[in-house]
Every structure is written in structure tokens, then in C-alpha cells.
Amino acid sequence: MPLKTRDEYLESLRRMKKRIFMFGEEIKNFVDHPMIRPSINACAMTYELSHQPEYDEWMTAVSSLTGKRINRFTHLHQGTEDLIKKVKMQRLLGQKTGCCFQRCVGFDGFNAVDSVTFEIDQELGTDYNQRFRAYLRYIQENDLVVDGAMTDPKGNRRLSPSEQADPDMFVHMVGRRTNGIVIRGAKVHQTGAINSHEILVMPTLSLGELNKDYAVSFAIPADAEGVLYIYGRQSSDTRKLEGGAIDIGNPNFGGHEAVIIFNDVFVPWEKVFMCGEFKYSGLLVERFAGYHRQSYGGCKVGVGDVLIGAAQAIAKYQGLEKISHIKEKIIDMIHLNETLYACGIACSAEGKPTASGTYLIDLMLANVCKLNVTKFPYEIARLAQDIAGGLLVTMPSEKDFSHLEVGPYLNKYLKGVDTYSTECRQRILRLIENLTLGSGAVGYLTESMHGAGSPQAQRIMLGRLANLEYKEKLAKEIACIEEK
Amino acid sequence: MPLKTRDEYLESLRRMKKRIFMFGEEIKNFVDHPMIRPSINACAMTYELSHQPEYDEWMTAVSSLTGKRINRFTHLHQGTEDLIKKVKMQRLLGQKTGCCFQRCVGFDGFNAVDSVTFEIDQELGTDYNQRFRAYLRYIQENDLVVDGAMTDPKGNRRLSPSEQADPDMFVHMVGRRTNGIVIRGAKVHQTGAINSHEILVMPTLSLGELNKDYAVSFAIPADAEGVLYIYGRQSSDTRKLEGGAIDIGNPNFGGHEAVIIFNDVFVPWEKVFMCGEFKYSGLLVERFAGYHRQSYGGCKVGVGDVLIGAAQAIAKYQGLEKISHIKEKIIDMIHLNETLYACGIACSAEGKPTASGTYLIDLMLANVCKLNVTKFPYEIARLAQDIAGGLLVTMPSEKDFSHLEVGPYLNKYLKGVDTYSTECRQRILRLIENLTLGSGAVGYLTESMHGAGSPQAQRIMLGRLANLEYKEKLAKEIACIEEK
Amino acid sequence: MPLKTRDEYLESLRRMKKRIFMFGEEIKNFVDHPMIRPSINACAMTYELSHQPEYDEWMTAVSSLTGKRINRFTHLHQGTEDLIKKVKMQRLLGQKTGCCFQRCVGFDGFNAVDSVTFEIDQELGTDYNQRFRAYLRYIQENDLVVDGAMTDPKGNRRLSPSEQADPDMFVHMVGRRTNGIVIRGAKVHQTGAINSHEILVMPTLSLGELNKDYAVSFAIPADAEGVLYIYGRQSSDTRKLEGGAIDIGNPNFGGHEAVIIFNDVFVPWEKVFMCGEFKYSGLLVERFAGYHRQSYGGCKVGVGDVLIGAAQAIAKYQGLEKISHIKEKIIDMIHLNETLYACGIACSAEGKPTASGTYLIDLMLANVCKLNVTKFPYEIARLAQDIAGGLLVTMPSEKDFSHLEVGPYLNKYLKGVDTYSTECRQRILRLIENLTLGSGAVGYLTESMHGAGSPQAQRIMLGRLANLEYKEKLAKEIACIEEK
């Protein structure tokens, strides 16, 4: 059966020969590295829950390619129900991990590449979609995690790829052989890269003919020759190395991003899905981004649920849960969080089939969703800090709480309502700190801002999709205006 | 066929013997009264579009009671598709009228009364649902407009109905006869009351045993004996009486509210749908309000489209449509408007069947929808005023523009870009004025605030529906907290 | 003594021969016209309070030109204390009238023209400042109201004055004689124009050499030959003509704007203060706008006080003043209103002397002030509507309340807490309606948006005044960055 267990997933990672660098050193056993493991745990939750019957409907699907039950993360959406279930699955995983679980980028990449390659083939007579579906069948059968790699370093933002001082600032083809192509460049902000079995590369922007060699999409094993990973730092990241269990905030789960270097990597033709068809690069970006903007209406909402729950818990620990302004702030948090969810659901319910049969979300509403995601989690986090109180950022380290001389003082003085232990309060404050200032804030806040495209990208889409001419016409009809 | 035409609707209104008061006088021919006619026109649009094939799918439905094609405004929702189509129909009508078209309250009332009476019957063995469905069949067959009457005057807001100094501050039963009951009280803010054929009365709040006689729901013809209407004033309302066509802003359409007095009105048993079952009054309010909070995710979005279109038009007339800050403001308006729409769609897509088979929206998301509606139209209106410029509120009357001496000066000096006539600019500014300060603002702004319940009512629902215990549990699991 | 009384002011207006048009007719006795009188009453309050000892310190000042006690509205600011007193006087007048009292524009014009003419003279050897001060002495001695006229119609906003299809879209000099100049054009949005004795004209934007003839500043009597006024419409304006005392909302006070046509008007040299010195037009606009952006930190705050008071009153009338969410909303209103006041005070306290000795506000903070004014009153108004409830926009006319048949019903059913009369509730709701949707909203909202320049104008100033290079340097020092 294609559904891997958590342990099988961990084992499969151990078998990989990735070259990973962190803090100036190459990491050997990355699966058990304390900095990385929480991130692997989060991704492993996508396997674990797929075996729990109560989540079956959301976590798994019947493959449109093979008819077998597969992990939903490897599925092509066959209807609006699938799109809605995707969002619910993401909310669930956000709730269970309190962080980014890193398997959506590849998932969104599959669905985007599928419909775009189908349309390229229709117009140009190529066979990219057939190649891609063969590849995806392999992914589904083996229940693999795929890093969807889109964002290039970009250098000077006002210059196109070929105008850059360094031509490698965007991933591009630097050689063409009978059996495949050679690739150079880098992808940045690669969420979950270390935890992945494969990398699915896509271009990062709409391209013109001059930038033809940058219009490449392909897949490679994550440990292919010439691929290097450099682990990204996060706020408070090294708390994971301190050996404690409290100050870390979210002891078991976390996310990560990495820089991936493609050092003249060879890709065989059967895994090349676009190669020079520059006219379709914009479409691929738009669809991928659309799916990923939908995703945030699920995953960030799940993390929001955790933060709301944490705020409610700290209010209780401090004796404030019935105070009206606290209750109103909790309601504000709920309101913002559920508005995001509404956007995630709405763009899914309004999905439509593409030519390939794979369903696409409503692009306008998906962009609306993401634009709200660039703001509301920040306000939810602010409200959580308001409820939490200043101890959030002034509490001594957990080691001080167990120090012989000062530990007893801390346990005495930092107690809230006396029916709860000081440690309960410590733990929940550290979780709120994690989500609003620490490693968790990277995923919950900054990634909400820039993941799936920075806010201005969504605004531009809104302007393009709004059909202003039609709205103008409506206004003129009502005002009885006839322009000459 | 049950689908009335616009003209049949107007004729049917003319046949009614309503007693209507306005500006200290009783109105005789209300259908042709210039203050009232725009409001009737707006409601008539619900008939007109039901005959246009391109809108068929949204404007009509197949009755679950008779199998005939009926106006959707008289339909019981049979699935989430119906709920979504309702929202799309409402957006369409908002776009076509630029105002409240006043037929949703009854529509939402039908669906709420249907499922609640079914549940009363199930538990208490009454036959309310059968009565109600017979009544609704009559409405569907005759394609009638029904005023859904919920809001009582309320007097001192801190006192329950029976605690009020005057026991009539909430509608109540003051007599019980063999063939029916006698009713006294008033309903305020009655949107579309004058344009309706029938009134469907519901209680306005959750009631206890002491307030049993206030737990009444029933229907009466809108011109029943003992019923009086007093027309509500709106900002700039008398511009409709000035005889011009420009300063009125929206020359053909408008909305209205009225106070309805029930002066010991008799209701026969077959049209009584609740009579003393106080435990269900809260449920009826909650469901009705839920449907109506969904509605605003459609109708106000349609009006928002008109206002966005007007803002875009005035920008062009003034030569500003390509200026970046103007474009960003238009995008802000779109973003807010589409977020409302997303909420309307989402609560519909997440609808579930009630015991009666009639579908109910997702209550959490419907309340989220309405809570956003209490804010976003105000911000959209503010942005429209920003783009419009000060002339919006300083432009002389249309009569001055045709005055022999000063008219030419106004036409000369108040011209914008010279390819558009000054009158185009005048008209679009007056439309924006209408929607942000005038009669249209009553529906677009203040009704968005208070219609279907003031914002605090939605906030209370959010707090109740949020399942905070579950969210707390999520947070504690992630923080590894075990309370003792 | 220079301080006119209220009655002397009214009499002085009656003596003027202004040509005023409204609703397609020329108005003869404008002082007693029911549409105009509330506006004159508001301006008259600036005279009335100047005779009340408790307000002496704010309402009057000792002239720097004559040493006599004068109305502060004719004063040149001699220090930061004067600037702060100006703001306090404006808040007081907003509180006493609940509207725009229309005497600030001239006041701000005096102070701007004084320092700029002084600087022109210094550089070019002209004698404008001497002329201007002679003129101002006359104003002070006769305690006159002066309309500061800046805003031109502008036509196509992307074109400069001389590029317009019609060269008259900006006021300009069309003839030069030995004894003076001839002027043509129009000024729009002229607040208080009808109530003024004089008009002080200034250019509306920064000008280049090609637009030299548009760089004119001068004064004329408000009834000079060739000057026409066309009265601007406001939301709900004709309620003033209905003869009632309640639905009007603010029965005694109001504001107005007018279009002024300059139909080849002659100006003698002694009242010309700029004539072709185009390089100084931008400076004059910047200073005038700066003073006027300060003003809004006073007057709008006073009106805000009235609206907050009205919200508190309606909460009491409805029995809600102790409910926590109502109290929090009142606090939100106070917070926003006092933030505006803080900005008004701050830009005054940070004022500095110009070369002429007249004090100028801090331009950065004055622009910050106005930019907040373009948003906060809208939010205060929204909160007031939230507290007021829907009756704000659905209440029947006052005539219905005294109708024999339905009046008693309205008085019965629209009562709130029974210790207050229904009329109290009616009146306060009408005041809130006036300030949030009616004539008062024109001044409190839309004028807050566009008066003294639309928000983008303030944003541009913020960008210019922010000294970003210095801030960058600070950041680089802290980050220990040395660029090569």
C-alpha cells in the first residue's frame, strides 16, 4: 500500500545522502540532529495522521492515476470537495504541530505542473504531461515528500534574469545533452527541503524570450549530485540545542527553510517538464502561487487555533479568563482566524476544472485569502502578547527554575492562580513566545507575509482579476450615465 | 407559472389596502409615490431578472414543495449549491440596483421557520411545520414578497419584555380565540415592509417562561386590519421629491425601512407557527440571523461592486486612474469587498442539512461574515470619498447647472478631463455621495452595521461557537502541559 | 475697540451686495435664508465667544501690529503659546457649534501670506509684506471674516494650469493695468465664503515659469464686481427648509461651501501680494496647508467631543451605558479623538519663528496630524453608529411624531429608558445622523478627508520631511555597516 508510516518515512530519510551545512559545518546524521528533528517530526505528522481512521477522509484520497488510496499530499484535485478537504487537512496539521509541516509546497507544485504541462502539450504537441504523470505515479506509489522549489535569489529586483550582473541569480539551463539538461543556480527559502525525498523545480516569474533558458521545470532526487543545502537560521533556533524541554516553546515540532545550491546538476529528459517554453512560465507561477495562497487559509488557521488556545490557557493561569476585555480579545483572535479560514474554504468551493481535469481554486479568492494572511496572524500574535503579559519576555531560563538557590523563588513568585503549577504557566508562555517572537513566529508571521509571494504580488493579481470595466459599467448604469 | 413579471408585481401591490404614513400624512397611492417608488423598483428587480435566461440559474429554483420552477426568494435551500446560488443572486441584485432590494428578510425567515417548526413538532408533537409549509406553498405559487419581521422596539435594553414599563415594547399575544390569536406591539427597522404582500413575524430574542406570550411567530397579509406603517426617514431622502434626475444619485432605485404597528391584529391558527414555545425562540433567532448574516456576504458585495466601479469612473473623469496611490486604493476596496464575498461563499459551502432537510449555513462562518460587514463597507466608502475628492460634498445643485447665468460657469469650471462631459462627473459624484452619505449609505453602511443584529451579537456567537476548550487542548498538547 | 459683537457681525453682512445663487435662483437676503443662517450662526460664534471673559485667553490676542486686543482669528502667531491657543480655541468652537465655523481658512491664510511675502521681499526687494500688513491691520481693526481661497477647479489633474484645454481652470491674471491687475477663474470648495467680508486668494500648487501668470495672491472685498457665488449642496441640506426643529439634527449651526467665480475682477496694486513670483507659490501652499492641517487637530476634535457626548447620551437613553462593550467603544472614540488633539498640540508646541517673526507650526507633525484626521473621524463616526443602533436611519419624520393617529404610537414604541422622553432620543439620534450621514458629516468626514489637501498630499510631505538618509545612517551605525 502506498501509505508510508511515520517510521518508514524516517528510515527513508536516513537512507539519503544529502549534503547539508549548518553553523559552518557539514551535518552527517541530519535525521537525529536536534536542530532538524522537530522539523522532520512536523512533516512526519503527515504520515502519522494518514493512518488514523478519524482523519482518513482528509488525510488520504483515491488516486486519479492509479485508483489506490494515497496520501492526499500526493493527489491531483478531482473536484471542489478535494480542494476543501485539502484546506481542512492543513488546518488539522497546523493544530497538531503548531508549525509549518512543510509538505504543501510540493503538493501545490504537482497540481500546478499537471495542468500547465497539459496545456503546453495541447498547444505545442510536447509530452510533458505524460512525463509528469509518470513521475507523480512514482511519488504516489512511494508516498514521497517533494520540495516544491520556486523562489530564486533574484539579485537586483529591478533586473530580469539575463540582465543581472551574475547570470546565475535565477536557476537556468547551462547545458543540453542527448539524455537531459544541466542546471545551475540556487533556490532560497526552501521550506522543508531537508525533509524531502525529491525536488520539483519551477521558474519563479513570468519570462520573455530573452530569458528562455530560465524557463525550466524538472524534478531530481533531493540527494542528486551537485545539490547542496545550507540550513537557514531562525529566531531562537539554538534553544533546540540547549537540552531543555521548556524554553524551546514547541518541544517536538518546528519548521525550517534552506538555501539549495544547484551546482551544474544533471536532469534526464524524463524528469524535465518545461524547457524553454517561456510563455508558460507566468502561468505556472500564477497557478502554483494560487494553490499555495489557498493553503495558507488552512495551515495558518490551524496554528492560529493553537495560539488562541494558548492565550485562553494563559488567561486562566493568571485568573483573567472571565474579564470582559480579555474575552473580547479572544473573540478578536477567533474572528481574524476564521476570516482566514472562510477565504480558504471559499476559493476552494469556487474551484473550477482545468483542461487536464485537475481542479484549480478560484484565483481571485485565493489571492484575497493570502493577502489577509499577510496581516491577520500579526494581529492575532499581538493580541496573544497582550493577553500573555510581560512575563512572556522577561521570564528567566528553565535552568534557573531548577537552580538550588533561586529555583524555589522563581517557582514561588512566578506562580499565577495557585491551582496551576508554575511550570504550566512557564510552558504556555514559552509556546506563545515561540509563536510570536521565536522559531514559530518565522512560520506563523514572516512566512505568512512572504510565503507564496509577498503581499504586493497578491495585490497585483487583485487588480488584474477584478474586472474593473464591468464594475464601472454597473455604476454608470445606475447613475444613468451615457458617455459620448 | 408561479414566476410573476415586474408589472404583475406592481399591479399586485396596487390592489393592496395598506395604511401608510409619511411626513405626517397618510399616503394613498404608494406605488407611484416618488419617495417610495425607487424602493419598489429595487424589489421589482427580483421579478425582472427572474425572467432573464442568463440569470435563470441564480434567480430561480425548483421548489422542493411543488416541483415547479419558482423565484429563488421563496425557496427552501436543498443543498450547499442552493446556499451558494443565493449569495450569487444577492450579489447580482446589489450590482443591478446599487441598494437593498428588500426581499431577503422574508426569504431568510422562511428557511429559519421551516427547520425550527419541524424541530418543535418533532419534540412536542405540534403541527407547525405542516401549517408553515402550506403557507409557503401559497407564497411560492403566487410569487409573493414577504416582510420578515423580527426586530422589536425593545425599550430599555437591559430589561426583558415583561420587565419593561410598557408591556407592548415587544410583540406579544394579548388574546387567544378559538380560531386564532390577537397580537399587539410593533416591529421597527422593517426593510421593504411597504413593498411586501405578507408579513412573517418572529420573536427577536431568546425568551424564558415568564415571557412566554412573547414567543409568537405567525404570518398575516400586509394589509391586515390593525396594521399601520410609518415610513422611516433617510439621509437626503427628499431629493427624491425635487423632480430632478442627478442630485438624487441613484435615480431609479433605493431602499426603505418602516415602523409597523400591530394594533390588536387577529391571526388565524393556520398561520400561527409558534405560540408560547419559548424554548425555541432563541433557536429561531439564531437561525434567521445566521441566514441573514450570510445574505450580507452577497448583497453588500454587489453594492460594493457599484461603488468600486464609481470610484474607478470618477478617477478617470479626473485624470487620475493611472496614479499609483489611486490604483492601490481601488485594490484595497476590491480586497475588502472580496473578503466579504469569500465569507458569504464559505458559510454556504460549509452548510449542513437540518432535521427538516432544509440546509443551514455554517453559523460560525456566517457570523464571521456579518462581523466583517459591520466594518468593511465603511472603509470602502471612506476610500471612495478619498478618490472622489471634495467636490463630492461641495457641488452645487443640478438646478444651478441649468441656470442661465451661472450654469455655463459651472459647466466650464467643474469639468474634469475634457473628453467627458461635466454631467458625467456630476452624476458619478452624486452616486458616490448617495452611497457614502445619502440614502444609499443607510443601506450600505448603517444597515450593514445593524441589520441581522448589531456587531456585538455576532461577537457573542463567535465566543459561543469557537470551542475554546478544544483549542486550549491543542495548545497544551503542543506545549506538553499536563495540569494536575 | 476692534472686537465686533455677534449682532454687529450680522449687520455688517447685511450691508454687503453679494451675488449668491442656490437651487437655480439668486438669493436676495442671504443673512436670513434658512439654508444659510445656521452657517452664519456658526461663524458668528467666533464673535460671540470673544466677548465672554472665560474664553478671553483663547478667543482674543494682542495684535503684534497695533498692540490692541483683537479677535484671535485675525492674529499673526507670535510664539508657540499662540499656536497652542489657536488649537484650543478651535476645539472650543467645534464643541460649541458641532460643525465647521469657517473662519480658520482666512486666519491660516494671513499667517502664511505674512511670512512668505516677507521672504519674497527679502530676496527680491519687493514691498508685498508692507502691503499685506497694512491690509491685515484693516482686517484686525474691523474684525472681519476673510475667506482664504486656495483650491482651483484643476480640470484634468495630470495637466499643469497652462496645459489645460481651458486656460481658466486655475485662477490667473488676464490683464495688467497701471493701478492693478485683472483676474479670471474660479475657486471651489470655498468654506464659509458666503459669510465672509473679504476674499484672500492664493495659488493652489507649486508653479514653474510657464505658469507665471497663475502665481497670484491678492485680496478683494467679498462683494467686488465680477464675483459670483454658487452654494454647494450637502447631504440632507433641505431639512433646513422643512420648518422643523428635530430632523435637522443640529438646529442652529452648520457649515457651507461655495464655488466662487472670478469674472475678470479688478484688484488694485495695494491688495496684490504676489504677482508672477512663481518660485514662491509652492512655499505659500506648503505653509498655508501646514497651518490648516494643524487647525484640524483642534476643530475636528471639538466636533468629535460632541459626537462622543451624543453617543454617551444615546447609550443612556437606551439603557446601555454600563455595558462593557459600549464603554470600550466610547473609550475607542476618546482615544482616537485625543490622538488627533495630541497631534494638533504637538505641531504647535514644536513651532518655530519664520523670518518675519510670525511663528510656523512644525510641518512634519502638522502633516501627521492631518493624515490622522483623514481616518479617525470616520472610525469615530462608525463607532457612534454602532452605539446608536439602527433607529438612527429608520426613524420616521418629526411630523409623524405629532400626527394625530400615528404620533402616539411612535411616542409609545420609540421610547427607550422610560425616564427620558422619546423626544430626547429623537433629537440625539438626529444629531448623530447629522454628524455621520447628514450635513454635519460633510464637515466632520469628507472635509476631514480633503480639506487642507487630500491625504496623498500629506503623505508626500511626510516622505519629503522624514530625512530618510539620517535614519538609514542610524541603522547602519547600529548594524556596524560600512558600505564601500
Next chain:
Amino acid sequence: MPLKTRDEYLESLRRMKKRIFMFGEEIKNFVDHPMIRPSINACAMTYELSHQPEYDEWMTAVSSLTGKRINRFTHLHQGTEDLIKKVKMQRLLGQKTGCCFQRCVGFDGFNAVDSVTFEIDQELGTDYNQRFRAYLRYIQENDLVVDGAMTDPKGNRRLSPSEQADPDMFVHMVGRRTNGIVIRGAKVHQTGAINSHEILVMPTLSLGELNKDYAVSFAIPADAEGVLYIYGRQSSDTRKLEGGAIDIGNPNFGGHEAVIIFNDVFVPWEKVFMCGEFKYSGLLVERFAGYHRQSYGGCKVGVGDVLIGAAQAIAKYQGLEKISHIKEKIIDMIHLNETLYACGIACSAEGKPTASGTYLIDLMLANVCKLNVTKFPYEIARLAQDIAGGLLVTMPSEKDFSHLEVGPYLNKYLKGVDTYSTECRQRILRLIENLTLGSGAVGYLTESMHGAGSPQAQRIMLGRLANLEYKEKLAKEIACIEEK
């Protein structure tokens, strides 16, 4: 001369015998400890700048007690000019350190204790003010840093001090001797505690007679017997221990908070400033909080300047500084930051003398200031993250940049505009990370929320100080309402 140099300050700290705990260990040489030193550097800047002539006016003052030139941080405000200079000094120091410089709490404590003790003496005939001024003279002469210690742990927030399960949850007198009193309890969130020479203790809330023993104010040397310090953790705090110079973000400066334990500490009478006069505890809290709420209108604005500068720099490094949406976001940041400054200036300009002669800020405006501070820095930080881009949270460690194999790749691929080094970009991103997610965010965000009292405390003050009765009266006068 009383003005210590930076080095004298460092030396004076070295001479102290404080007991400080961190990460489960007692710290011996705290002055040179890499975790603590940046915080001492920030405080040392208050000495350094006091010797720089260009800042003389702001950094120093002439003592009202001795007539000597002293560091302004030890001054009693003698007029509104002093209050304004305080705010300017704080902005300057925020600009120079990019963090909290930790000397304001004591400063604000001096001014509050001075006027309150004066008033206690006036009413009760005590000699507290004389004692306090003698103490302050000593502080001024020796140019000492004093930790103003107000916030108690509070335990269950709904219970008063004496109702708590543990009576020590608020600092209280546990013994009274002929020569002084004995104190037990703790103070939390003690900003700059480690860097201080003295501690000035004040009660944290308004107290009734039952809590008389909690109404104590006094001073002690910071290394008095029985005093323990436990250092608070901050987000990313241990980056200071990594030995690098880039990832730390703000390499030289930082802030800290500590828990202070008072383990039966003896205080001689001459340093006791309140002892049981419970009626004045609320007044002392209100005044101290008022001054400290003013402070945030200076210091946080200075840090905001740094963050705005950093945002502008990263925009340049990435080639985006001329893009209109980036410029608008920078303007938004400026607008928010200068609004805070306006509030700081306004409450100072409106200051009034207390009975002791020491000037007090305007309490309403100071509370308005702080309430804005609880929101705007969060929005400024969000905008900075928007401009910075995702690299802010995904950039590898500085060690990776100098690694032999991957360093060259990082330097190649993470370059922006090629005229700036990759290191410039790294440094500025790390500074933005520091201020929005790291140690700096503790001071710039969470401390802005809770320092000087959480937002609800300011809201309560706004409600109390608003004089709603007067505003109601204004509204009723304008609406011509006469209640019977």
C-alpha cells in the same frame, strides 16, 4: 562635576557586589559578561552623550536642588520645556542604541515620588519629601542609575495582595525596627536592574486599608543584602554568546529585564518614602505610569527611526527603494512613528506643575500616547518585514558565509544590488530580525505593549479622564435637548 563618564560608570558597576543568576548559574563578572554587556553599553550611552556638546541641551539640566549641571536622567522637571527635552533625549538615545537604554524607569520614579511625597507631607505632616530630596541630591551628585521597581508578580490577578494564597506576591513590609523596616517580596520585569546602582521601590496598584503593609516606597543600594537578581531570557538571546558579530543583529547594544528577589531586606528610615499611607499608592502609580507612558513617546520613536532606516537600507540593497508600494510603506512607518512622537510631545507641552513644583505631564495625553505605543510599533515591524523579504528568516548563519565550501555560494547568491556587499545585506537583515523577532523585539514590541502598564490600564485611565458628562452636555446643547 556630577557628570560621570562612560568609563567611570563602568568602573562604578564593577565595584558592586550584586548577586546575579542566569541560565542556572551565578554570574561573577557581570560587567564583562557577553550576555549583559550590550545592555550595559546601552545604559552607558546616557553617560557618553552627556559629554557631547551637541546634545548638551537634551542630555543635561541644571539641578533644581543644587544648581549644578546634572545628567537629565536625575532631574526633577521644572517646566514644560524640561518635559519636552526629556522626550527628545529619549528619541536620541533610541536612535543611538536601537534598544531600550534602561535609565528612564528610575527617572520617572524620581519625579513621581517627589510630587506624591510632597502631597503626603502636606496632608499628613510627614517628612518624606525632605528624605526623598536628600536621597535624590545624592543620586544627582554621583550621577547614578536607579532601577525604578514597580511591578509585583501579582499571582492571581483577581485577588488583592492580602487575598493571595501567598502573602508575598506583592512586596510588603514584614518587620519594623527603630532604625528602619524589613521588606519581602519580588519585583518582576525589572528593566535595567543589573545596570543600576540603586533600586527605588514603589507599590504597583491602588491599595485599601487591608493592604496597608503593601503601601511601601523606599530606596536601597542595588547590592544590598538579601537582594537577588535572576536574568530574564529574550528571544535569540544566546546569539550574544556565539562570538560572531553579524547574526546578533545589534552587536553593541541591547536591553534586559530581571526578576529581583527581596529576601527580608532592611531599609533605614531615611530611605523610606511611603510606609502605610495606602491612600496615596494609587496616586503614585498613576503619576509614575503617566511619566513612563510619556517616555515611550520618545524612546520607542527613536528605535522606530532605526527600523525605518533599516527598511530603507534593505530596499536599496535589493533595488526596490524607488518602487511606489515600497515608498508608501516607508511613509506608513514614518506616519505611525511620528504620531507616537506627537503624543509624547503633546503630553509634555500640556504639562502642569504639581504642588511640589515638579512638573507633571498631561495624564490624558500621556495615556493616549502609550495606548498608541501598544499598537503602532507592531505595525511598523510588520511593514519592515514586508519590505525586508523572506530572507529575513531564512538566511543561514554567519559561520556558513565564511565556510570554505558553501561560503562562496552564499556570498554569490545572496547578493542583492551588486554595488553593495552581501555582508551589508546580511547585517541589515539581522538588525531587522533583531528588532522584529529577536532580542530587540522584546523591547520594541512586547515592552511597548506591557511596559508602563498593559493597554487596558491606559484605556481605564482614558475612560476616567475623559469627562464624559461635559461631552454629553455639549451634545445636548447642540441638539437643544432638555431632559426633565
